[in-house]
Amino acid sequence: MAEEVKEGAVVATAVDRGDKPVESKEPDADQNQLLDDVEYVKGHPVIRNGADVSRFIISDRDDGDPALTFRSLVLGTLFTALSSVITILYVFKPWQVQVSAVFLQLLVFVFGKAWELFTPRPERFSSPWLQTVLRVLNFGQHFGIKEHVVAALIASSGNNGLAGVEVHAAERLFYDMHVSASTAVLSTFSIALCGFILAGLLRPLIVYPGEMVYWSTLPQVVLYQNLHFDPRANKRRLIKFGWALAIAAVWELFPAYMVTWFSGISIFCLASLGAPENTRKIFTTIFGGASSNEGLGLLNFSLDWQYIQSLYLSLPLKQQLNTWIGYVIFYIVMAALYYGNAWDAKKFPFMSTSLFLPNGEQFEPTSVMNDKGTIDFAKLYEIGLPSLTSSTVWGYLTQNLAIGALITHVLIFFWKDMVLAWKQARSRTQPDLHYQGMLKYKEVPMWWYLALFVLAFFAGLIVTIKGQTTLPAWGYIVSLLLGAFIAPFSCILYGLYGTGVATNQLSKMIAGALHPGRPLAGLYFAAWSHQVILLSVNLANWLKVGQYTKVPHRIMFATQIYGTLLGAALNYVVMITIVTNQREILLDPIGNNVWSGSTVQSLNSQAITWSLAKDVYGVHGRYIIVPLGLVIGLALPVLHWGLIKVFPRIKKWPLNTVIITSYAGQIYFGNTSWIGSSIVVGIFSQVWLRRRLPRIYNEYNYLIGAALDGGAQLIIFILSFAVLGASGTERPFPTWWGNPDGNPDHCL
Template sequence: MPSPTRKSSDSATLAPAESAPEISDADTLAAADSVVQPISEKDALGIAAKGDDEKTELQADSKEGELQALSEAAESTFNALGEDIDRVSSFVAQLTEEQSLEILRTAIEYHKDDINFASATMEKITKLAQGLEFYEGDYDTYSLELRTEAALIGHYSPYPEVRAVTDPFDDPTVYVETPRVYLLALIWTIIGAGIYQFFASRQPSIALNSAVIQLFLYPSGKLLAFVLPDYRFSLGGRTFALNPGPWSYKEQMLCTLMCNVAVNGAYVALYNIITEKMPQFYNNQWVTYGYQFLLIFSTQFLGFGFAGVLRRWVIYPTKAIWPTVLPTIALSRALLRPEKQESVHGWTISRYWFFLIATTGSFVWFWFPGYLFQALSTFNWMTWIAPSNFNLAVVTGSIFGLGYNPIGSFDVNLIIGSNTGLYPFSVPFWSALNQYSGSVISGLIILCLYFKNYKWTGYMPINDNALYTNTGDTFRVTEVLTNGLLDQEKYQNYSPPYYTASNLMVYGSFFALYPLAFVHTMLHEGKHIYNSLKTFALEVFKKDKRPIYEAYDDPHSRMMRNYREVPDWWFLIVLVVSLVLSIVCIKIYPTNTPVWALFVIILVNFVFLIPLTIIYSTTGFSFGLNVLCELIVGYALPGNGQALMILKAFGYNIDGQAESYISDQKMAHYSKLPPRAVFRGQLFTTLVQCLVSIGVVNWQIGNVEDFCSPTNAQRFTCPGPRTYYSASVMWGVIGPKRMFNGLYPILQWCFLIGALVPLPFYFLTRRYPRLRKVNPILICGGMLVWAPYNLTYYTPGIITSFCFMYVIKTRYIGWWEKYNYVLSSALTAGVAFSAVILFFAVQFHPKPLVWWGNLVPFVGVDGGIGRQALLDLPESGYFGLDPGHFP
């Protein structure tokens, strides 16, 4: 195969040339200011270890001797560096002490409030920055450690997580945006989006996420590189090659990003269309394909328009590490980057073979909790002691109860956090622990509410996302509507909707979370946000002609200067077109939704998007604006559940799509992919995803028996659409005025609580910096886990996070850097493969395996047999407010 030619700055020229110039290490260092391979803080601190055990004699008199000594020390200490040790050595040797001191002092100031920056590293570089007189050692050792730390921080990354999956150098000649990338992205977007949409209404859900897609893309790309002819063609003045050469790492990453943005699902298809069309919900038969197309296109693409502004806050800054994207990059490196045989804590297996073995193990194991021995998945062993004990089921039950169970499941699907967002192999342990602490605390509050029968919660199940009438039946909104709006006479003759104890906790936590997140982010990141806004304003008004990357001096941004950024007006065009489609949608169909309300929701998104994405980029914790939008629309358009559902779809999806695009753009930043190629590719696959999602959801509605029924044999119980429906009833049809004034007045105080909580935390962390990892946003976010999920879905994840993100990361950093993210992807891939095969083999047309191990989790109260509420109905036959006096 011919070698590739140098691309244009946006990587659109794809034809291979006859030859490409060799790029030497010296050229790379001079051109890109690059260092090399990832090494840990612990390893970096020990790179010039002084103990007798090292037996390394540093020759500071000559550069040659220094390089040799450094290589020898690194060879014994950092096996993960492999062939890039020489690059590290060369760059450390080129740094002067003055340059190194400047880098460290800048880092100390920038990272002083950085919760992801290791405290041990901060202590070390602070001592180094103070000079030799504060350092306990000789001059030669001090000088080498000073320059080593400066090289890692100033010319690579201060985070071992990032160094583990990135390179400190880039080859801009590697082809990226090839025709075969678009072909494979089209095929796997159709497959991935179809499977996601099909299983998204199932509990637990199944998806072909990026790890699984990558596994298929790799052999597919290799196959195309083998079979496609070396054919070139011209388009728009550029030459393209059908087969430019071997399947490259950058092609793999671009194709992954294109699929990734599309296979994460279409919010409208999953929630809005199902809720509006299904008879047990709104039963709106006017929801035609035309309405669905307009709504899904406008909601999916509006977020892209906002993403252009967000780049300044959550892509270029070094602090924005985006921990949830790192496993995806790690897997692509394992598949395509060669590595030499080496020993890391006694492990010599390559990342690729480790991935294959772990994937196979995960695939085989999932059959046990998924089909052969289902008690391993729903391991509610504490309720087996007394299956009819109501209180025991309430506290420890995995199905009916709250899941206070130290060993809740052996299901890998629960361990990897696919249904919870905890992601124990990528989210920092301190972040996971904060969230889990909030879950445990809120569960105790739920128990108090329930057993005190607060607001009649004792007459309903404790942990359910459904709404109930005053007789304990499921609330049906069609009983109180006339022409899609609330009918007061029907409402007074029927019942108000009542929340379960867990649902009450979830909404109270949401109301506190919004002001908490906003105030907390402004206190801690206000200066950074202000400076970025000022930079953006200068760019908009053409007072600053510099490219966006020029404002950032970290090594990754410097390398990305080889590629042209996406102009802001590209994002603006997408935003305007999407806005026009959304206006057409709500005007030509009977949506009962005014246009001005849409602009209000867009404004709310604009205000909150910056703090939300900053939180997501640093902690791995994400939450949407769905509940805030419910409240705003409920006040603005009382009694209008239809408008609430539509505006909520916009309010949530603008944020969701913007975060999805931005997180993938950060992956492109780490992988050195041209931003314009990523922009074009993701727009293309999002369009494909919209069409696939609409087709799948309409097929399900018409062909799956008992779809969205609690008794569905294939578990298509629609937990998400059911929550979506409940919210539209409570906050749209009934409205927040009735909720706050008559049913649940305590909820309105949650806003004030959320606004005040950040203040003491802020002053405490200023006084005691070690407390900065106690994050009130994450604690409050952990309180959202309930209804219908419980601690059974979270406890396995926090145990795994402790093992891998704390113990192994602290004690075996070399192993962790090499294998951790690969293991995360392997477990995810194995579960997805196994679940899809298992579903079509034995669950779609049920082939039950009847024995004790598959029956014991579902007997007794926790299995839905026997008493399902704490209290019996009063003699009057109803609970709550008296009929005729409903708020």
Template sequence: MDAKQEYEGSQSEQPRTEEYGLEKAQQGETLSLKESDAENSINEAVRLVVPLTDDPTLVALTFRFWVLSFFFAVIASIVNQYYYFRTSRGGFPLYFVNLTSYALGVALAKILPHGNVTIGGHTMSLNPCPFNIKEHVLIGIAVSTASITAYAIDIITAMDLFLKHRMGAFGAIVLIITTQCLGYGMAGVLRKYLVHPTEMVWWSNLVHVVFYNAIHNTDEFKTKKMVRGWSYMKFFWIVCGCTFLYEFIPQFMAPLLLYFDWVCWINPYNKDFWAMFSSMAGGGAGIMSLSFDWTVIGGYTLWLPVSTQLNQFSGIFLSYWIILPILWMKNILGARTFGRPLTPRLFHSDGQPFDITPYLNDDYSLNEDKYNASAPVTMTPMYALVFMYSFITLAGCISHIACFHGANIWKSWKTSLSNSDDVHVRMMKIYPEVPQMWYAAFYVVMVGLSCMVCEVYGLQLPWWGLLVGLAMSWVLTFPICAMTAITGTGPGVNVITELVCGFMFPGKPLANMTFKCYGYMATWQCKELLSDLKLGVYMKIPPRSMFTAQLWGTVLGGVFNYMTLLLIINSKREYLDGTADDPNGLWTGLGAQVMWGSALIYGALGPQRMFSSKGNYHFIYWGFLIGAVIPVIQWALSKKFPKIKWSLFNVTVFAGGMSAFPGGLIVGLVPSFVVFLVWQIWLFRYHKRVWSKYTFILSASLDTGAALTGLAIFLFLSGGVSPKLSFVFPSWIGNYYLEDGTNAPYLGVNRCGAFNNTWTGGLHE
């Protein structure tokens, strides 16, 4: 299934949907258009799952919303911050929130009195109506925004772990909230161009649309039947329950199956085997590594566009199964010197880890004299290549959007000045829109607070430098969000912001982290908010209620992210800063290490020094040219050979797969690809009706069951509720432990001999 389906045939003029909606709303009736109506979406996937119905009488912002969203947002922000420092990246599942909040919402609708409550001069009914789908969606939106681990956490963590400097609570919270909220103003301006056009699908929302409609048994979902005549929700619960029970095997009983590096067993103490075939804790390429954990495979493999996944898989395969082994075996750029092929840490030229602390002044800027007297600083070649891949993705994104989607976007831009041609957007006309002034005023306030944080809390970034970073985010947000909306994935601006700041403020690592955080998060958060706005269009959520829910969740999440961060750092500091290895491989400071490593490269040392024309890594700048030129060549070929779909090769998505590390570890490529082939290639081609009927609800049920298992293990088996509820599964072949309580080399997190750092082969340089 392509990300964009071309509309064939003429489209007759239809009555204005907004007029139709107003008339029906005044009569208190449900808006409805037949799925076969010519006004339906031109996108096939949207036609399959998004109903053309709406009930404008439903109340969205209810007392139940405030109570349930607060409860779940607090839990989600705490749990996800906890998982941020875990090697197994789980989280508080949104589907669990949706299921539980539905049950609690229905219960509250039955037991709450029908009187009013007054808070701050505002009167609200305690129980205005039965629990409905719109307030349910808003609870999910608020919790999802709260559950996002704030990027500013990396700044606070890196300062605490590596500089032994803890930022004040007020400044830290303002830093978190401002970086999370700047995207609101941008989303308000760009919604007409990145939400309203039909081709802006925002693919992940389709799963949520199916889920919400199924659980509320709305409209045509009442008549849809699954296997054996089951309803949508019965099918969901059965698959979810089976997945929940199964996931205890790889996640708790047999962690051997979580990262199954079986090839290592052929020659377990050979360092070359370890570098090629280890995955999770080994820091290797993960070639032929298996995983039997659905959280590693992911439900997106069932529905993300075929072209997107093929590009991603191809990029990962080329980078980690071909390029990495060549670099390691040939010792190119001293790949063997650094101990492991994949690590974001910096080293001296002799392979010893680089510690920046002795070379910093009191204000954390670089002391040039001390540094110049030391051995040069280097990095692993794969880490250097990640920077080049990032430049390819960014330049390729802009070039690809301009070449293959520029005409359609320009048409949408002109159309948006009058009326959108998307039926769902026209159905939303009956609801008051959020004024642009709301977004503008909010953005100005956030910019002012951001300048205050930078100037007052010693982050090395002057106010004018912050404004430069925000200006960059405005320029880059449009193509990045357009790419994400159309293909389901898109690049970030973290590396380009690091590079620009490195030239502006050399020798200042804190300035680099701060500039990067504000520039990157403004774009990234805008993307998330635009996706939520598209979900609001699909589900017909009043825009002002959507704005309130998003802001509410963001503020709650930021406060509780910070509180959880302090608790974890205080108890696990030695594992997070790298001074000690967690014997069970459960805790990691990888996120903070990546942020700090980049700050050293681009901030303290500066791109002039690290990527100079005389150094080893100047080649990274070729990424800009490669990314910009390839789409132009494709576009020219598409004019010469129009029958070939040249745009299906997307250099942005391809290079994004190549740079899977350090954002994620190279695990689960094989099982994910197998699932993709079976479901997206074979089933979609030969059993399309089955694919369209089961895909999104199956993805939701599998993801929910697997995530619920992780939550249950965290709360009741790993001491989440109480240290007394901490259990270790009895030792057996699936999790074999040594007498000292640590994993054995064959079956632990390192299965290729790195357990005792003893090697019997593969040591040649």
């Protein structure tokens, strides 16, 4: 509700809570002090931090409507089946398809409203018994925001256990190991749920405080509230949402299918069309980026929203400033390493994640394996150690730099805030209005989290002792400890900045160092370790959504577990069916237009590479700089802190060495044409719109971002099945200048 602050000076406490529009007035000095010195432009607040988001973007309205209902459970189950089955199905397809959270959110809403509108109301019947049954089945009942959130939460949780299923797929394909049903059930259960306890333990730090915004999910939260809170009052905005979704859907047909040049517009590549081949290769390396592993994409511009996404409309300016610095480093260093021939870079492709022999030929991991699924070092030394492209080395190095910097940055710059948040949570004095609004609901007892962890832990322990994982019990415990150590830092960074740090590689690197020559052990080690981190972030993120939308704590906890287990079970059943029936083609390095084992092949190749960690990354290894990156990364925030002490003015600069180093090498493979577009979108949203037109920003920035995502992803989903080969038959659009046969940006 709009709150009176002082004698008629009215300030909206959240964007459109269903009240009639209220004219904002510039508050006086006393009111500014009361509202924590909120900054106003043209009578409207400028969003600067989490407190502003809580007060002016997210409504604290709570209608007390039911959350866990028969309808929410059915819709959640239905769309969990859809999202999890499609995801695992396309793990084995040449064209990858993922069902996005916004897309699921819209699907659930459509079906939920249909359930409300097209089922008979209980009042139409005279029988009290029938009325009771129909109410239990939610026939003719209002589809509320909490039901919507719970159903979408269940559906989105369906892929939490994917990592464990992928490990079993690799076992079946590359090691011809068919684990028992008990091993499969216990390992999938353990891997899927082992990280939940950390999110529970760390709730006072990573969920309750207002500054823990989880910025990347704001479009979803704003969309939830606009769809459900007085849609008549929000009619103007919902109409604009519908138009934006429709326009995005129609537009996506062009860059994704008919005019692929729109996915990467490079003036430099066009200018080089008549140049000699060597010149064109250089231009492609520097300016090309519309195709996978094509080039750096410098000054390349994409109009394809499926790559840009609303992320860059929602991430705060403090995060995006650091990513822009990282991108500048990325362009300079990637080109310098390749043209400086670092690690014999010119023998290999400019960008590629494949392994190579020292002579430039591709390295085949199976050539050094024995029939026990471990490395035959005699064969390895005969063939030679694998080599990496300079782009891959830089990507691995920056990941380690970021992980090291993450630890010391959080401890140096956020330690006092962490202590304060913990004290406020214990005394229930956390000032965030959404936290205060949730105090009326029963919290999840800590013993629930502990009980779940004990079950997951012993399930994993049984698997490592009795199963054929080649991972010893002590290695399993180390993997959990590693994940538990990194997870709190990851959650804090994600909550504050809306972005995380890739930790997958650290798990594999340590697994290789501890268990040399055992790629299967590395697969299991990384699955447990990385899942602890991933699930901690995922659960914390959804707990924050629940706090914003006032879904009771215990329902959030129970439904996420249900969705995770259901999705993992469905993933496993579909995986067995595909691997059993398509084994031969999945083992083929090329595959066909229907099936491809490239995803699982890549997973296994990485495991083999890291199982050679001592030879490849050790003291005498060629890439020792990669593990040293952890140590260097630990020192970077210390250097930053020291510079602040010497030059206090630097403290005002929102520098974050974690994000800078992460983005300096995050895109070491794939397409890069969208980088420039994301920067433009970020400047438009966070620099210009947020400060110059705060009313438009507060009302439409996140809502329109969700609409653009939904429209683009809806069409990509349809195109994938209809014409892009996901259904087995590809129907390419006719080749013409706007849809060239080669790279879409007309590079070489």
